Amino acid sequence: MHTPLCDQIGIEFPIFAFTHCRDVVVAVSKAGGFGVLGAVGFTPEQLEIELKWIDEHIGDHTYGVDIVIPNKYEGMDANLSADELAKMLQDMVPQEHLDFAKKILTDHGVPLTAEDNESTLQLLGWTEATATPQVEVALKHPKMTLIANALGTPPRDMIEHIHAEGRKVAALCGSPSQARKHADAGVDIIIAQGGEAGGHSGEVGSIVLWPQVVKEVAPVPVLAAGGIGSGQQIAAALALGAQGAWTGSQWLMVEEAENTPVQQAAYVKAGSRDTVRSRSFTGKPARMLRNDWTEAWENPDNPKPLGMPLQFMVSGIAVAATNKYPNESVDVAFNPVGQVVGQFEKVEKTSAVIERWVQEYLEATNTLNELNEAASV
Amino acid sequence: MHTPLCDQIGIEFPIFAFTHCRDVVVAVSKAGGFGVLGAVGFTPEQLEIELKWIDEHIGDHTYGVDIVIPNKYEGMDANLSADELAKMLQDMVPQEHLDFAKKILTDHGVPLTAEDNESTLQLLGWTEATATPQVEVALKHPKMTLIANALGTPPRDMIEHIHAEGRKVAALCGSPSQARKHADAGVDIIIAQGGEAGGHSGEVGSIVLWPQVVKEVAPVPVLAAGGIGSGQQIAAALALGAQGAWTGSQWLMVEEAENTPVQQAAYVKAGSRDTVRSRSFTGKPARMLRNDWTEAWENPDNPKPLGMPLQFMVSGIAVAATNKYPNESVDVAFNPVGQVVGQFEKVEKTSAVIERWVQEYLEATNTLNELNEAASV
Incomplete structure (x- = not known):
């Protein structure tokens, strides 16, 4: 599953893992993927601590930071600190x-x-005013090579600033028109996220959205998001023209994650x-x-x-x-997750997930090859 | 894309085309796929006329009929004629x-x-009482080799009757639990339809639903439905373990369809x-x-x-x-269609669609092979 984007980013497998846990970022990048830390819940000071810890544990690997600057939000035009x-x-x-x-x-x-x-x-960090200091913190860390915006086109001056610092910019979208805005603004990697995804997402399903976005922004590389939790699903994404997978839900279900056992049990049950x-x-x-x-x-x-x-x-x-209070809050807890939750059976080691996905991917592509060979006999 | 199911059904490509137009049924089956006539809108007498016409035009090829017996509907327990x-x-x-x-x-x-x-x-034909006579009509036609139920598990005695007549039974589902009921009742082919689909569908996206259903009912063959309108999307379905594609929206956009130009223009625009x-x-x-x-x-x-x-x-x-009144009704028309409508650019010949899909499928599988070869260099 090694795509051209892998070489541009310097990774072995085009598996991008969004997570709020620094341990997962490190484990994914060390296993050949690319860990991305969700920064929205951290103050700039807390984020600095997290990234310093990642730097110290990730070896020669690289990682990303995910921020949230929505296209629309309360107070966005107030121009305040x-x-x-x-x-x-x-x-x-x-x-x-x-x-x-x-x-x-x-x-x-x-x-x-x-x-x-x-x-x-x-x-x-839900606003430009509060996300911008996070970007400044992130850019101080040389192994931090990608900043992704989860909810909209990043401001043009922010994109230019990140590029000037020699890092790449990614942005999520739920429609070809949003993807076009990202590409026109200079975003390097477009993440097409189908409605199956956990967290913020649109209503168009991945199988339909992915190829539309690929076609819209070519040759800008597209990552497929929404509904990916196996190597077969990565094979489907690459067959539809994506250059890799942006994944989130699976990383709630790894040993390195901070999610509580009660929460993980809820995911297994769902x-x-x-x-x-x-x-x-x-x-x-x-x-x-x-x-x-x-x-x-x-x-x-x-x-x-x-x-x-x-x-x-x-x-x-x-x-x-x-x-x-994981036990007391079980019926009112914040459990963001995608529809892929229905596949989850157990908590795994991060490295085991990556290995499984690679194996499943090869099995899926072998299946397609066998069908082609059988047809040509 | 020739799967084992193709040999069981006697077709070249595992492309199942749901349509309300007899001309499309014939054109798809003659192009190597499998046309399926949606019967819900026909009286038994009208259906007989349609199937007779299909028999006379389809040559040595076979086709199917799609009925609607919902799992729940008003009056279902009334036991009336x-x-x-x-x-x-x-x-x-x-x-x-x-x-x-x-x-x-x-x-x-x-x-x-x-x-x-x-x-x-x-x-x-929205009830068991009105769908059963349709089944009786269909079974009189030897080239009619598959009856599919669009909304629920067919009654067990109906399945036995169809099997006794030497034909196969398919049924659509939107969840693994519904697929399990179908398989337990003796359904031969399970159609896993993601929420992207036109017409009746659930909320789970195809990329997530398909592999769950494949796993649930194996070794019963699964057709992937919901969001398929290209060969790349068929490749994705087969990578996820499906044995073929069940498609609908695309056949509204072929020359052989009875859909009005106004309706087709609305689909292109959407x-x-x-x-x-x-x-x-x-x-x-x-x-x-x-x-x-x-x-x-x-x-x-x-x-x-x-x-x-x-x-x-x-x-x-x-x-x-x-x-x-296509012009007058343009803003209130019945335009069932899936999210794949966003891909539609023009009306094509049915045979051209099948040829395009086969070509696109081969391109997609070639892309995957080239990635594997590049990775192993």
């Missing part, structure tokens, strides 16, 4: 929404501490029909396991989810509880 | 819904005749995000082009779509108008 913007947005969160969020949690027996309450007002595209955590439709939290925000009698990034300021308390 | 059931269901349609349907059409300038009004009360899963025509979620009709039935201030088969008794008038 990060602190000013946070203050303005905090004041925009209705008390009704905070009260409702806390009620859902207390109704489910999730303890609420003063610290939890405070965490509801964190803005995190079928593909147990996920839902919900605005209840981030304010934009993101795929996750359906549970009492997502259902509560769907109910028309309850407060409607706010826009991005306001809703995450409300849901932050539930996100924190997912980690701090 | 077709005529009695139709009468009971006609009485269940609220006048409010009929009036609303007519208002949508007249508001858009679609002429309503006495004949149109009558057509709103047709039950068609992108993949212009489709919607709507209950507004059949009562169950089916993917189609979004337009004023689908939007009207989504509006919470308007009557809600009825269940199957009641809603189609209401929408029949719009379906008839799609064909009779």
Whole structure:
């Protein structure tokens, strides 16, 4: 599965792994893939600590950082500093929404501490003002060779700045028109993410979206995302013209991940029909396991989810509880994952996943070859 | 792309083409694929005429018939004859819904005749009582070698009857659990249809669904459906373990199809995000082009779509108008189609589509081989 993009990036397999866990970034890159750290939840200071740790453990390998600068969000035109913007947005969160969020949690027996309450007002990296310092931190690390934007075309001056520092830019899209905007802005790698994907995604399925984006932006390389958790699925992506796979859900299910055993058990139990595209955590439709939290925000009698990034300021308390009180929060936890969750049977070592995918990929391409040979006899 | 299933069915390419047009059935089977006539809209007498025509034109080739016996529908437990059931269901349609349907059409300038009004009360083949006579008609035609059920596991005695007549049974599914029920009931070919598909479909994307169903029912052969309109997409399906492709949308866009030029122009214009899963025509979620009709039935201030088969008794008038008044009905037409509609650029000859797909399939498998060779150098 070695594609031209592998040589451009300097990796063995075109397997890009999005994860919030630095240990997974290191394990993937050391196994021949390319680890990408999701930065949205880190302050610049925390991100510096994470990247320093990665640098020290990843050897000669490289890695990426994923930021979130949405194309549209509350306060985007305010032209404020990060602190000013946070203050303005905090004041925009209705008390009704905070009260409702806390009620859902207390109704489910999730303890609420003063610290939890405070965490509801964190803005995190959901805006250009808060993502830009993350980019600055990332660019100080020479082994960090790719910055990806999860939700929109990165600002043109940011792209130029990253290029001037000798690094590449990637961006996710859910339609050919969005891919065209990315390519026109100078994005180096387009990630076409089908509606099957965990987290923020559109509605067009991978099998349809991938070849449309490949055709739209050729010769810009395209990574296929959404529904990839096996080597056969990577073979399908490459048959459709992608140069590699951008994957996320699988890395929740590796030994190196920080996800709790309760969360991983929920993923093993879930079928593909147990996920839902919900605005209840981030304010934009993101795929996750359906549970009492997502259902509560769907109910028309309850407060409607706010826009991005306001809703995450409300849901932050539930996100924190997912980690701090895994048993108590099992029915209201933040469990972002794609439809590929239906394939998950167990927690594996990261290196074992990469090896399995390579093997499955070869089996799939062998199957196609045998069919061609049988047909030509 | 010649799979073992091809030999079992006696075809060259594992391309199954669902269509409502007898000319397309003949053209596909003569080009090396397998045409399948959708029977739901035909009375048994009309179906006999269609199949006789196919028999006379298809030469030595074979074909299939697609029926609709849903797992759940209004009146399914009533145990009535077709005529009695139709009468009971006609009485269940609220006048409010009929009036609303007519208002949508007249508001858009679609002429309503006495004949149109009558057509709103047709039950068609949406029930076991009305599909069973269709099966009896089909089994009288020796070149008709496969009966597929579009919406559920066929009744066990029907499967036994079809087998006793020396024909095969296929059934569509949108989940591994439904596939398991099909296989346990003796269905010979399972069609795994992803949410990208036109017409009735579930929510799980093809790239995720196909391998799950293949694994669930092995060694029963699986056809991949949902999002296939190119040879690359067939290669992806075969890489994921399918033995062939079940396709529908593409055959709306061939010269042999009866679809109106207005309808085909709408398909060419549409992108993949212009489709919607709507209950507004059949009562169950089916993917189609979004337009004023689908939007009207989504509006919470308007009557809600009825269940199957009641809603189609209401929408029949719009379906008839799609064909009779293509220009007037352009914004309220029944345009079922999958997300693959975003790929359509022109109307082609059926034989040219098959040839193109075979060529594209070979290109895709060659691409994979070149990657493997490059990697092993």
